[in-house]
Amino acid sequence: MQVEVVEWTGQESAVGSRSGPWKRGLVLAVSGLLLGLVMLLHARITDRWGLGSLVETFLPWFGLFIPVLLAGALWRRSASAVIALLLPAVVWLNLFGGLLGDRSHSGGDLTLVSHNVGADNPDPAGTALDLADSGADVLALEEITAQAKPLYEKALAKAYPHHTVRGTVGLWSKLPLSDTEPVDIDMDYGPLADTRPADVTMAYDRALRTTVATDQGPLVVYVAHLGSVRVFPRDGFVTGSRDRGAQALARAIAAEDHERVVLLGDLNGTTDDRAFAGITSRLRPVQDSAGDGFGFSWPARFPVTRIDHILVRGVEPESSWVLPATGSDHRPVAAGISW
Known part of the structure; x- marks a missing residue:
């Protein structure tokens, strides 16, 4: 076989x-x-x-x-x-x-800067000098502590003859300011809110509205620092305080009858977030129109998101950029606008 x-x-x-x-x-x-x-x-x-x-x-x-x-x-x-x-x-x-590309243009009639200076900033005076050197005509600061307030006022006095502070936010300007008032963004919230004395309530002020006198007419400026967001194991991504503030701020902007409006501040969220639909439907982010890249501003050491914003209406964004880090955990954001 x-x-x-x-x-x-x-x-x-x-x-x-x-x-x-x-x-x-x-x-x-x-x-x-x-x-x-x-x-x-x-x-x-x-x-x-x-x-x-x-x-x-x-x-x-x-x-x-x-x-x-x-x-x-x-x-x-x-x-x-x-x-x-x-x-x-x-x-x-x-x-x-x-x-992804550079959308900025040369020129600009007014330079705006916004910065959450950080409550734990170890060098407020140095931060103020850095901001003054930025060339800003209008400078908004958020998270100003009672201890740091006189340091900022002293360091910025020479460059900015006009300023106003309400609670923990303030605006410094080379141009005259008028009609300044706090904006209620529902930070003092709860059943006992109406029972607190006025001086205690002022401590909750984290937004203001003022008018900057320009050679082209009045420019209404809002400065705001919305509530923080937190991550908890049981509750997840908690945004209640911020969202209430965003809604209140949106109502104030909706009621604004001036043509030219600017919002500067730390909104504790990106403009892609649904919480800001009421704001972004009336104001446009300068970074989207005239920035270079994404313009991430937080955290300062390695920014991964943009929660500090400049939004405008009735003016033309020419450029938008992020300034170098200071002693804060946020980076300053800047923009050039024209009429």
Whole structure:
């Protein structure tokens, strides 16, 4: 009896078991589609536990998942995953592609600067001098402590003959100010709010409105520092204080009858956040119109988001930029505007 020995190389089995390019990497393909849908439908994500606001705060960074998934798709040689990644790529470019280039223009009639100087700033006087050297015509400060207030006033007195402070926010100007008043942004909130004395209530003032006299007519300026957001294991991303403030500020701006309006301040959120829809529907962020890049301002050591803003109406943004770090945990933001 003869026995024929056939040599097996494994090629037939390997070929038979090898999936086609459309069937490989299905997990990567699904992940790409989900990423695209999250970015596309971010406004519909529930805000329970602050999830929607948290997603919108860091929405630009979702784009980093695209090259990671693409590398996996190429490694797996998955055509389906590569095609699926077109969705998040197109959505991200639609949302943020316009921010990648330099949109600034030369010139400008007025330079605005806003800075959360930080309650724990170890060198208020040095911060004030740095801000004065920025060339700002109008300078807004937030988170001014009672101890640091006289230091800022002294250091800025020479460059800015006009200033006003309400609670923890203030405005310094090279041009005259008038009609200054606090703006109630619901910081003093709760059943006992109406029972507190006036001097105690003033400590809760974190927003003001004033009028700057320019050679082109009055410019209404709001300075605001909205409530902080917190992350707790049980409650998630807590934004209640900030959101109440944003709604109150939006109502004040909606009632404003002046044509030229500027909002300077630390809003503790990005303008992509749904909480600011009432504000961004009436004022436009200068960074979107005339900035260079995303203009991240916080935290100062390695900024990953822009929560410090300059928004305008009735004037033309010419440029927007972020100033070097000071002793604060925020970086100052600046803008040039023209009439």
